[in-house]
Amino acid sequence: MINIKTFAQVREITGEDSLALPLPDGCSTVSQLKSMLAARSANWQQVLADGVLCAVNQELGDDDSQIKDNDEVAFFPPVTGG
Amino acid sequence: MFAEVTDAALDEQAYNTRLKAKATNAGAIVTFTGLVRDYNNEGGIDGISLEHYPGMTEAAMMKLLEQAKMQFDLRSAGIVHRYGFVGNHEPIVWVGCAASHRKAAFEAAEFVMDMLKKSVPLWKKEHQDGDATWVAAKASDEEAAMKWLNQK
Numbered sequence: 001m002i003n004i005k006t007f008a009q010v011r012e013i014t015g016e017d018s019l020a021l022p023l024p025d026g027c028s029t030v031s032q033l034k035s036m037l038a039a040r041s042a043n044w045q046q047v048l049a050d051g052v053l054c055a056v057n058q059e060l061g062d063d064d065s066q067i068k069d070n071d072e073v074a075f076f077p078p079v080t081g082g
Numbered sequence: 083m084f085a086e087v088t089d090a091a092l093d094e095q096a097y098n099t100r101l102k103a104k105a106t107n108a109g110a111i112v113t114f115t116g117l118v119r120d121y122n123n124e125g126g127i128d129g130i131s132l133e134h135y136p137g138m139t140e141a142a143m144m145k146l147l148e149q150a151k152m153q154f155d156l157r158s159a160g161i162v163h164r165y166g167f168v169g170n171h172e173p174i175v176w177v178g179c180a181a182s183h184r185k186a187a188f189e190a191a192e193f194v195m196d197m198l199k200k201s202v203p204l205w206k207k208e209h210q211d212g213d214a215t216w217v218a219a220k221a222s223d224e225e226a227a228m229k230w231l232n233q234k
Contacts, residue, residue, distance in 0.1 A: 008133050008205035009216050058138035060201065074135060074203075078219035081132065081163060081204025082116055082175055082195055 002033065002067060007076035010047045023069055030054050031063035033073060053078060083151065083159050085143035087134055089166040092173040097162055104158040105180030112187040113178040114195055120170035128209040129169040130217075135203040139163070142202045146194055154190035156181050161194065163204060193230055200227035 002023045004016075011017045027033060038045040055074040056065045067073055084100065094115055101111060118130055143161045150159055157180040164174050175198070179190040206217040 005135070007135055007203065055135070055138060055203070058135070058141055060142075074138070076135070076203060077205065077216070079200065079203055080206045080217045080219055081134075081202050082199040082223075 001070060002027075003070070003072045004033075004037070005072060005074040006047075007074065009077050010052060010075045013043050013047050014041070015043065023067070028066060028068070029063065030056065030061055030065045030067060030073065033067060034063070037075075047075065051078065052076065083144065083147045085140050085147055085161045087136075087139055087163050087165050089164065092162055092164060092176050094173065094176050097160055097176050097178060101158055101160050101178040101180055106157060107182070108157040108180035108187075109182045110184040110187040111178060111180045112184070112191040113176065114191050115173050116175040116195075118168050118170050118172050118174050122208055122210075124210070126210070127170070128211075129167060129172075130174070130209065131167050131207045131214065132163075132165045132174070133205045133207070134163075134165045139165075139203050143198065146197050146202065149197070150179065150190045150194050153193065154179070154181060154186040156186070156190055159190065159194070161198065163198075163202075165204070167209075196223075196226040196230055199223040 001020045003020050005018050006014055034048050038048050052075050054061050056067055057072050120126060147159045150156055159179045162176045168174050177191055177194050179187045181187040207214045208217055
């Protein structure tokens, strides 16, 4: 399974704050996971096209970051703290 | 060093005392407090709400302090950031940096704030007339962070 979390606009637009999905064979990068999520709904497609950031196991990552079973992958917009 | 998030009012004096106690042999402490402005480009606002990523937010802030410690030879440092609703004029973030000399302490505090705005998972929403709008990331914040990254 892969554990997905969303924050801020990504959470509001997708309406899914966390989900666990089976990780299909051959899905080993953030980029591949994004394609899988984009197929879920038009809302997912929208947020993923929108310069979304990601973190793998709570470390900032990018499209090429490797993912494996039981990882936590988060998607969120550019940060605006401080 | 300490990096924390809280939904309670910030106690700047307590953090300062804590930093001082940890900063053996420091010759300078610079602290920064960020406050909620009561306006944005469109007019008055009624406070903000902050969302964070429990676990990662604290870890990202601690990582930032470790980087600052290395880069500016700090004796100690701390960050405390609010989450949840924060009213107008209330402190939203506190940063403290202790170093042997003032220049390093000043620079480190600026570095921590610039990088926090770019790399720590926190998202702001502004409340206005019963509505709440997500704040867009600013190009000027991006540039401020890039300035430090390009220096290395």
